[in-house]
Structure formats: structure tokens, C-alpha cells
Amino acid sequence: MSGAPAFAKRSAKLRAYRSLIVKNRWLYVMVTPGLLYFLLFKYVPMWGVLIAFKDYLPFRGFWGSKWVGFKHFIRFFNDPWFWLLFKNTFILAFYNIVFFFPIPILLALMLNEIKFDRFKRALQTAIYIPHFVSWVVVVGIIYMFFTTEGGLVNEWVAAAGGAKINFLLSNDWFRPLIILEVIWKEGGWGTIIFLAALAGVDPTLYEAAKIDGASRIRQLWHITLPAIRSTIVILLILRLGSFLDSGFEQIFLMLNPMNRQVGEVFDTYVFSNGIQQGQFSFSTAVGLFKSVIGLILVGASNYLAKKFGEEGVY
Template sequence: MRAPFTSNETELSLSAAAPAGGRRLWRRLAAGRYIYALILPGFVYFALFKYVPMWGILIAFQNYNPFTGISGSEWVGLEHFVQLFTDDHFYILLRNTLLINLMNLLFFFPVPIILSVMLNEVRHEWFKKLNQSVVYLPHFLSWVVVASMTFFLLSVDVGIINKLLVALGFDSISFLSEPRYFWALLTLQNIWKETGWGTIIFLAAIAGVDPQRYEAAVVDGAGRMRQIWHITLPAIRPTIVILLILRLGHMADVGFEQVLLMMNPLVNDVADVFDTYVYFHGIQQGEISIGTAVGMFKGVVGLVLVLAANAIVKKLGHEGIY
């Protein structure tokens, strides 16, 4: 029987294995150098703009003074969170933020899926590409342009729709200053602006379906609706589930520019959300610490919703995001 390794033999074996392991690592990196080169910009972006700024969450636990910086500011613990949660306006912010996102989830989220299925059924390629180009274009318009178009369509004074209503003998409607219309307007703007862009992922998922499955369905006598129900939708179900989970992570986040441009004193009670609260208090009034506390609260809510949704989805037998 061979004697056990001595300490000297162990050190020699480790020193011999280390260079070999290092060479294997470098060979693997060299073999996948083009893939790593593609990953590098994304890695640098997330490192610089997502992870490094996380150091700033310390401001939420301080009375932050820009002149003394984080290291010289007074620590106050959870004072700003207590101030946020005990503010009489907190309930309004929470209600508006969640309900706006809920309306987007119920009415906006399914529209790109429906449009993708419809585009996939178009048999004339030129007509399909034309429609895709038309529905993509609104995504590239800024929210300033979208808000201006909404004003020229719906305002009482110059709105085309109100002028048409008056010409037909009806009374004009204050779409932009009536609180009951505000959430619906935001949802309709999102549908018009982002539906086309949202179809890109779903069309890519549909393109991956094996055409032989459709051919077999035709042989079995399945019509177009049955093919959609039994082949197309099940094929894109994993994509739908993943995007739904990720969408839930933004339930505490509302498009700041859109809301800020559409809000006015008459609709503030239904328009004020966490993002506008951060802008008015954190930036305009210089309360940087309370603004950071709101941002941290939104991040925690999003994380909890993503983890909960992912756990529920996996229990239902679907694949989650991890």
C-alpha cells in the first residue's frame, strides 16, 4: 500500500495543478472571446449604473447634506421611512401607483400578445412588414410629443374630438381635467405608444415554432383558431410568464415623464404617484434623503413581488426567471 502524501508532496501537486487550471481557464476564455466581448458592454453598464450607485442608498438613513457628503452627514436610522409611512399622503401615492399599474397589467399587457398573433396570421409578407413598421413608430416618439397630441385631441378649447362632439350637438367633455378619466388616458397612451414595440419579443417566440406542427394540425382538420389556441399560444406561454413576472417587479414604478406631463391641479389627487412625489419633494424641495427612502421602498416592493410571483409560477408547473 502506498504511503499517504506528505506535506511537501501535497504542495508540489497543488502548485502543478494551479498552472494547469489557469491554462484551462485562459483557453476557455480565448475560445469564447467573441461571446465575452458581446457580454462586456452589458456587464460594464450594469456595474457602473446599477451596482455602483447602490452605495447611495445609505442616504435614506441620513439627513444628507450635499456639502459634507455621505461620510459627513448625520445618521438618523429609519426616521425617513417612518415619515413616509405616517404621511397622510402615503395612502394616495400607494393607491394611485398600484391602480395605474394594475390597469396597465389588465388592459395593456395582453394587447401586444394579441397583436403578435394577428400579425403572425398575415399571409402577405409585404403587408405584414408594413403593419409592423406602422405599429413600431409610436415607440420612438417622446412623451412630450404624445402629451401634446393628447392635448390637441382631447382639450376643451382646441381638441378635435370635442369640436366634433359640439358639431354633432353634444356637450364638450373635460377629458384632461376630469379625475375619472385620468387613469384610462394613461393606459390608452401606453397601449398606443408601446404595443408595437412589445410585439417584438412575442413575434420572435412565435417564429421559433416548428412549421411542421401547423402542417400536422391542418392534416388533422384544425382551423386557424384551433392552431392558435393549441400551438401558437402554448409556444409563447413561457415568454408570457417571464414578462409577466418582470412586469410585476415594476408595480411600484410608474412612467414619471408621462404622469408629470399629463397631471394638472384638477387631477392631482389621482395623478400623484411615488415618482412625482420624489420629484417634488426630493428634487424641488431638496429633501434628498426622503426621495432616496421612497426609491428604496419601491425597490423592495418590486423585489418581493418578483420573488412571490416566481414562486407561485413554479408551483403551478411553469418555468420562472430562475
Template structure:
């Protein structure tokens, strides 16, 4: 088998060297079907990721829709100065940072743990059933998820509060409490997306050489030893890459979930950058100011990605570039 693989690699290398001398149009036409498959993804990133970057210019303008980007007045860093001097800035920064840390320290490890547990299941039928059950919530909208939370937790007929009352306790205002807001956000994230987040880890686990496990069992290793010395080191690079990419969205908590969970009683601990952008940008029409807030988030994410990637390389990992 190894000789066949070596022969395939050599043949591929020879074809690549021969194709280097051919015109670009010839090489493109030869692999036209591959580029055709690439086209939808390329169009998606151009339209939805790169073209909207022109909107960053609004951060440095007093943007007026009827004048457009090129004719609006340039104001430099005025909106950034206003944002950093706003009394709400530190509240928003604290709340966003707190929930982001909970997401990174609780949600991200749980996806790895679920993947490791699923990988240990030997009965294929049961494994597929569990996978289906943990994947399904991902396809529910946040409106549905928050609606389920209201049905379960409201003090007016909520199932959990009715159970607490039946057991002789006092009803707990989960949805109005500042202490319960952040735990509920993380619990919802875990229930909805933790299963979906295991897909890449399960794919990485499927690529681990089974001969390593067989050799370790011969040496007397139990399941914990196999996990610690073979499984985790084998997927370490995948964990590092996904962690770096997740840091890029560190301050991007999403709008729908938190907006739907916010109310007058928990706003002090629940208002984050995403909901603030909606309030000042969409509802109040301060487009340039909200664009400045969004750019600030992007810059922080960019710095975190660069820093985490450099740190990963220092520890011997590949990183993302």
C-alpha cells in the same frame, strides 16, 4: 439534418471539456471577441445600475450634499416612518396600484394579442407595413405624445371636442377630469408602446415548429384550435418570464407621462410615487426622504418578483432563475 445537429452538439461538448483543463487566461483569450462584445453592456450595467446602489444609503441618513454620504448623519428608519405616516401615503399607494393594475391587466395582454394577430398575417408586405406603423410611436418622446393628446382633447379647439360640439353634444374636459385621467394614461401607453412590446413575442412565435401546425391541420384543427393548442402553449414560458420581469417594475410607472398629464384638477387621482419623489426630492431638496420612497418601491418590486417566480415554478414553468 438531425444527425448533423447531433454531431455539432457532440463536437461542442468535446471542445468544452477539453477547454476546462486550460488556464483561465487561455480560455479568455480564445473567446476574446465574444467578451469584447459583452463589454459595452457590462459597463452600462456597472455604471448605471450597480454603482448608483450606493445612493440607497441616503435613505438611512440626513444627507447633506456638502458632507457627502460618509459624513452625513445616520438617522435609521426615520424617513420610512415619516413616509408611512404621511397623509399622502395612501393616496399615492392607491393611485400607483390602480394604474399599475390597469397596465398589467390591459396593456400587457394587448401586446400579446397584437403579436398573435401579426403572426396570422400571411402577406409579408402588409405585415411589415403594420409592424412599422405600430413600432413608430415608441420612438416619440412622452412630451410629443402628451402634446398630441392636448391637441386632440382640449376644450379650446381640440379636434375631438369640436367634433362632439358639431354633433350637438357638450364638450368634455378630458384633460381636467378625474374620471378620464387613468383611461387616458392607459390609452397613451397602448398607442406608444404596445407595438414595441410585441417584438419578443413575435421572435418567440417565429421559433414555433411549423410541423406542429401542419399535423394539427391534418387532424382538422381550425385557426382558433391552432392558436389555443399550439401557439399559446409554445410561447407560454416567454409570457411567464416577461410577466415576472414586469412585476419587478410594478410600482415604477415612469415619471414623464404622468407628470405631464397632471394638473390641479386631477392630482387627487394622478399623483403617484414617481411624481411625489420629484416633488419632494428635486424641488424641495429632501434627498434622503425621496431615496427612502424609491427604496420602498424597489423592495416591493423585489418581493413581487420572488413571489411570482416561486409561483411560476410551482405551476411547472422555468421562471427567471
């Protein structure tokens, strides 16, 4: 007899779930393409990381290749280039967090202060456009500006009586140029999420602050920034997940034999020593190492965010 109430309860739950699905069926239909995309192109390919533990040979196939355990990881960690790659990748990632990450926040705050809608929309369009320019074009523009053979910047330096600087072959200028390119290309596009967060701030808070005599700076510090703090924290956590992803295309296009000591990163190393030479297992091992580091950083930063009272990602 005791099983009957439990069965009835399960049946009631199933009927409730069924009615909920029927009620929201069109929402589920709309969500299905996105779910299929992530399933087919994000989750199914995860099985491919197994070749990091194999000597993968295309003619033997995925399952027929020999299992070698951590052989490729040991080889990578013992590679003389490992610490140089780690240093270069870490420094570029750190510069991205310190110099690039605040730029979209500052731009969004400045755009939010503009009261003339036409000018604001025109300015937004102008700073969004570089996002749609390919890295090939961006690097081409950098070459036109900074080359010693007729480059605009060097022509100005020469006109001012200085000696031309070989920016493109210099180890000292490689990282600043990389960060400046990222800021110019992606800084404006990154404002979208922050502007959306700012649009949700209650206007009555600003009105109350004005009545109390708060200046624009005080309103910014005590109302605007606290309102988007959770968005900043979440985006920072997500940014740390791709901490070691320096951007292959941009770095690869900027690399040359003279700046390789400061410019070679994990992504370019994988391409030149893994993909081009057909060492698929080795390149997968390097990629898996980067992913594990990213996972650790996301978990640690999410834990710290919750410790400080923020929502975090999960």
C-alpha cells in the same frame, strides 16, 4: 501525499479554464462593454441608497452626513399622502397589467397570421413608430384631441348635439387617458419579443394540425399560445418588478390641480416634495421602498411560476 492529487486536480481545472478563456477570448471582448456598463451605471450607484438612512447634506458628503436610521421611512409612512399615493400608483399599475400587457401579445398573434410579407412589414413599421415619439409630443397630441377649446373629440361631441366634456380636468377620465396613451405608444413595440418567440415555433406542428382538421383558432389555442407561454410568464414577472413605476414623465405632463387626487403617484411626489425641495434622503427612501416592493413581487411571482411548472426568471 494526499495533497498532491488535489493540487494536480486544481491545476488541471485552472488550465481548462485558461484554455476556455483563450478559445472564446473574442466573445469575452464583445461582452466586456456591456458588463462595464452595468457595473458602472447599475451596481456602483447602489451604494447611493445608503443616503435613505442618513440626513444627507451635499457639503458634508456621502460619508460625513449623519446616520438617522429609518427616520425618512417613518416620515413617509406617516405622511397623510401615503395611502392616496399608494392607491393611485397601485390602480394605474393594475390597469397597466390588465389592459396594456395583453395588447402586445394580441398584436403579435394577429401579425403572425398575416401571410403577405410586404404588408406585414409595413404594418409592423407603422405600429413601432409611436415608441420613438417622446411623451411630450404624445401628451401634446392628447391635448389637441381632448381639449374643450377646439379639440377634435369635443367638436365631434358638440356636432352630435352633446355637451363638451372636460377630459383633461376630469378625475374620471385621467386613468383611461393614461392607459390609452401607453397602449398607443408602447403596444406595437412590445410585439418584438413575442414575434421572435413565435418565429421559433416548428411549422410542422401547424401542418400536422391542418391534416387533423384543426381550425385556425384551434391551432392558435393548442400550438401558438403554448409555444410562447414561457415568454409571457417571464415578461409578466419582469413587469411586476417595475409594478410601482407608473412613468414619471407621462404622469407629470398630464397632472394639473384638478386631477391631482387621482393622478399623484410616488414618482411625481418624489419629484415635487423630494428633488425640488432638495430632500435627497427622503426621495431616496421612497425610491428604495418601491424597489423593495418590486423585489418582493418578482420573488413571489417567480416562485408561483415555478410551482405551476414554468421556468421563471431564475
